Amino acid sequence: MLPIASGNDDRNLIRYVDGGRFDEIMLTGDLTGLNSFLTNAGPNARDNHDLTVLMRAAEAGNLMVVARLLDLGAHPQLTNPHGVTALHIAATAGDDGIIECLINAGAKVDAIDADGRTPLWNAAAHHLPDSAVVDVLLRAGASIKLRDNNGVSPEDML
Numbered sequence: 001m002l003p004i005a006s007g008n009d010d011r012n013l014i015r016y017v018d019g020g021r022f023d024e025i026m027l028t029g030d031l032t033g034l035n036s037f038l039t040n041a042g043p044n045a046r047d048n049h050d051l052t053v054l055m056r057a058a059e060a061g062n063l064m065v066v067a068r069l070l071d072l073g074a075h076p077q078l079t080n081p082h083g084v085t086a087l088h089i090a091a092t093a094g095d096d097g098i099i100e101c102l103i104n105a106g107a108k109v110d111a112i113d114a115d116g117r118t119p120l121w122n123a124a125a126h127h128l129p130d131s132a133v134v135d136v137l138l139r140a141g142a143s144i145k146l147r148d149n150n151g152v153s154p155e156d157m158l
Contacts, residue, residue: 023056031068043074050080058090063097076107083113091119096132109142116148124157134158 025033038045038053046052054074057065066086070076079085087107090098099119103109110118120142123133134154138144144155 025065029062029064031064034065034068038069038072043069043072044078052078052086054078054086055080055084055089058086058095058098058102059093061093061095061098063095063101066098066101070101070105076102076105077111079111079113082115083111085111085113085119087111087119088113088117088122091123091133091137092126094123094127094131094133096136099133099136103136103140109137109140110146112146116146118142118146118154120144120154121146121148121152121157124154
């Protein structure tokens with residue numbers, strides 16, 4: 001199992017991939033192409049922007065690809081150099097199905113990025129307080145009290 005990593009400390013363990021090829025797979029939903037792609041790159045590969053393929057799938061809102069990546073061993077707790085996880089990205093994108101999938105796979109609901117923000121903070125900032133995204137995170141136990149580096153909490157926005 002690869003270590004949970006942030007930044008460059010595991011750069012030698014993660015192979016970098018062509019983000020354009022992954023985008024093509026995302027658009028077509030080609031799971032056979034995904035399997036072939038991951039045979040060479042691995043489920044925790046990163047693009048040239050240091051986003052894992054799981055983060056890219058969460059950003060694209062492709063639940064089928066997110067689920068497949070998790071089945072193949074993608075780590076939902078990996079971060080980019082700014083401490084952002086796939087769950088942060090899914091919360092910003094507003095996809096409650098992907099959020100549930102990531103939480104069920106072990107994503108930390110109160111993961112904190114470099115700005116001190118949690119996925120719930122992102123969801124509260126980008127979606128209506130009564131959105132399904134906020135509801136899923138709250139049901140999973142996300143804290144409304146954690147404040148970011150500017151002193152703002154999700155509770156302040158809800």
